[in-house]
Amino acid sequence: MLLLAVDTATPAVTVALHDGSSVVAETTRVDARRHGELLLPLIDSTLREAGLKLDAVTGLVVGVGPGPYTGLRVGLATAETFAFALGVPVHGLCTLDALAYAAGAGTPGTGPGTGPGAGGGIEGPFAVATDARRKEVYWARYDDARTRTTEPAVDRPAEIAEQLAGLPVAGAGALLYPEAFPDARGPEHVSAAALASLAAEKLAAGTEFLPPLPLYLRRPDAQVPKNYKVVTPK
Incomplete structure (x- = not known):
């Protein structure tokens, strides 16, 4: 294989x-x-x-x-x-899930911001958060490195800070907003x-995988401008 x-x-x-x-x-x-x-x-x-x-x-x-x-x-x-x-x-x-795997008992990896010194080995319940831009994060909660307990979501850090209070939170989303996630951890990416x-x-x-389809939680950043002038042939 x-x-x-x-x-x-x-x-x-x-x-x-x-x-x-x-x-x-x-x-x-x-x-x-x-x-x-x-x-x-x-x-x-x-x-x-x-x-x-x-x-x-x-x-x-x-x-x-x-x-x-x-x-x-x-x-x-x-x-x-x-x-x-x-x-x-x-x-x-x-x-x-891959970020949680690296942050918990899984393989830390070798890339920038993912090495052994950048995180890994979190025990017990924790969360992961990546940067979703627009001052939001993509996040999910885990019981351990392989067990997700919530569906992936996108929220502003302040809106989920209370839900995740007391938990380590791994990822760039946590590191960007330390006021909401005081126990921010690596790996970053x-x-x-x-x-x-x-x-x-x-x-x-023999467990199932997701289909290779994009998991979008909101509309794309790029959108058609409003009130633009339509040019039609004469």
């Missing part, structure tokens, strides 16, 4: 390869504006690092969000295209290493 995992739901463009036992290579770059430019070169460099070619991949894993519209669809479209070309399955995972490791566990256990 060789899983190729990608996630572009956060500012981290992250890629990893997992052979069913462990992560064999991972590459991550943090750049919220260059998902489309970075993803394919990172896939290529990750394969080269592992000394493998794309045709060795037996399955794709992709983070389905929640995340901003433009960045999120880059990873999903790429994963589905590769899966179609290779004739292999593509498995969807909630990006927040999701890691494809964690995404791949969680997927490998689920495949071994």
Whole structure:
């Protein structure tokens, strides 16, 4: 088995390869504006690092969000295209679940902001929160690294501070709003290493995945301007 995992739901463009036992290579770059430019070169460099070619991949894993519209669809479209070309399955995972896996008992990963010194090992109930822009966060609550207890949601930090009072909260969303999340923890961004490791566990256990469809919790930031002038041919 060789899983190729990608996630572009956060500012981290992250890629990893997992052979069913462990992560064999991972590459991550943090750049919220260059998902489309970075993803394919990172896939290529990750394969080269592992000394493998794309045709060795037996399955794709992709983070389905929640995340901003433009960045999120880059990873999903790429994963589905590769899966179609290779004739292999593509498995969807909630990006927040991968972040929780890294923050708790799962694999921390090796990318920027995800290493062992940046978090991992949270015990007991906790939450994760990523930056949703517009002064909001995408978040969910967990009993442990593998057990989510709420549906992913998007809210302003002040609106959920009381619900999460006393809990560690991992992720960039928590680190951005320390007044609402005083026990903010790393890792800051999701890691494809964690995404791949969680997927490998689920495949071994025979548990279901999400479809590779974007998990949007609100309308896109880009919208048609109001009151614009319609130009029609004479």
